[in-house]
Amino acid sequence: MSQSNVQQPSWGRAWEVQGLTLLGTFLLLATTPFAVFYFYIACSEFGGSLLLPAQKLYTGELTLASLWNLLPALTAEAWMVYGAWFLLQLFCALALPDVLHKFLKGYRGGLCKGAVTPAGNQLTYNINGLQAWVIAHVLFLSGAFLFGWFSPTIIIDNFGPMLWVVNIVGNSVALFVYVKAYLFPSYPEDRKFSGNFLYDFYMGIELNPRIKNFDFKLFFNGRPGIVAWTLINLSFAAKQYQLYGTVTNSMILVNVLQAAYVIYFFWNERWYLNTIDIHHDHFGWMLAWGDCVWLPYMYTLQGLYLVFNPVELSTPYALFVLGVGVLGYTIFHLANRQKDRFRESDGNTKVWGKDPEYIPVSYSAADGSVRKTKLLTSGFWGIARHFNYTGDIIGCLSYSLACGFGHILPYFYFFFLTTLLVHRCIRDEKRLEMKYGEGWKRYCEKVPYRIIPGVW
Incomplete structure (x- = not known):
């Protein structure tokens, strides 16, 4: 019996696709990008109401064309802000060995081995997400408040235009790893093919796509989205202060509670190597687009809502x-x-x-x-x-x-x-x-x- 047949029942995503699964895949690919834009507009233009835009479309007060005109335009500044952010995260992930584990008691960073894959590959990972988080926040806070290089509201001021940027990046990464899986796979024995383009594109073919020591899955799962999560919230708080002259206790709570979650994630990044995300999820559109778009925009909805609807x-x-x-x-x-x-x-x-x-x-x-x-x-x-x-x-x-x-x-x-x-x-x-x-x-x-x- 071939190795693939032995592995087939017990690991990763499906080898064969049923009709309902394919339909669900198509619907997710077709609707979720629009959902993110819709939620953003609901917050920024309709006071946080999800029903009001749909209601106005139904009554004719709003047309699809006028709704489209409410979408933020793609700008050069949005490209520059996100490009600088993405390059910083690449630099932190690839060029900086972790030093925090040397003096933070209990923190397990640095090089470590992951679990053995179904094909018998044991990969080495550079665990330095906490360090990247610290560097990013020191640069943001010092740049905004100490040196005045940019406004602390720079993220939310470009949040709408950057929604186009992250969609382009997320879809491009997904398409790249799909082609890569065929032309130059990192670990061919750990691939899965269903024979259906949509499903393979959505779920991914390679389990651990890499280019030299750059691991797509580890990078995109943690950076640039989760590192940015707390920076996005800080920018929301700064915008609330700019608009109303105060930061509400609800905004402070959201910042503190979500920061605790993010810090916990990176403190335990090594533990994350043992989760289903790393062990079994292949890297395709679901993770590439999801980590670039869905995570930073849909996970931060509470802070965005409070910018336009301050609650004390x-x-x-x-x-x-x-x-x-x-x-x-x-x-x-x-x-x-x-x-x-x-x-x-x-x-x-x-x-x-x-x-x-x-x-x-x-x-x-x-x-x-x-x-x-x-x-x-x-x-x-x-x-x-x-x-x-x-x-x-x-x-x-x-x-x-x-x-x-x-x-x-x-x-x-x-x-x-x-x-x-x-x-x-x-x-x-x-x-x-x-x-x-x-x-x-x-x-x-x-x-x-x-x-x-x-x-x-």
Whole structure:
């Protein structure tokens, strides 16, 4: 049996495409770029209302042509701002070895090995995202406030025009890696072809496309989008101050809560190498365009909304929102830390002061050998099989709650992330059931709930 046939059931995306999957792929490719523009216009032109533009189109007060005229124009300044940003991130990723791990206790940066791919490749990664984040923020804050090289509102002032730029970049990267997969693949044995152009373009063919030491997946997953996330929020806060002479406590909450998430991500960038994104997702339009466009524009909707709809929260409610965020982050962090310690010690650790409970399982590796592992069933992981997702969703909810209840738009990211994690949970569990067989069934009997204890 060929190697590809051995790997086929248990890793990566689908080898064959069903009709509904292809239809869903087409709809996502056709609609999501327009959705980003629509959300931007809803914020900047219609006070944060998602229904008002559609309502005006329906009543004839607004035509498609007049709606098109509301779109920001592509400008040379937008190209220069984004180009400088992108080049800075390339420089930080490729030219600067990580030094933070040498004096930040507990931080694990620098060169490290990733997991072995299905074809047997073990890649080396340069983990320096936290360093890139620090450099970017020092340059932005000093350039804007110390030297006066540019306004701190430079990002939001070009946010609309840059929406065209990032769409061009994201689609260009996706097309490039699609062609690259055929002409000069990095690791040919780790490719997957479905025979359908749309699906292969959307999901990606190569698992880990690289050009020398430049790793497309690691770079675009973390930079330029996530590093920019907190800078975008800072620019939103500066714009709010410019417009109203104050920064609301809701804007401060959004900045603080989302900054905590971003810093946590980069502090644990090495851990990210063990996630489904790196292990199983191929690099195509979904990640290339998603990381360039969807992430920096749709994940920052709360801050953008508050620029045009400033909300001052009562002190008790603001503290409540902060508490929700802290609760979510605490669960997310402690659950991940608990599982990591269990894995690293092979079960020789304490979980909530007791010996851990687990289900021993076995699986067949790509080389045909049988390997054994343990599935943790106590602590957070006895409450639900993906309790870290529970914490992530709770933390995400706090961003939306900070915006009040005037419009549904600030809650989009909460609904999106919940849907994404539920889908990821189902997809991951199908793979794990195939991998562990009866062992997985025993594990599910022991821990019956996926994300919401007592419900699902």
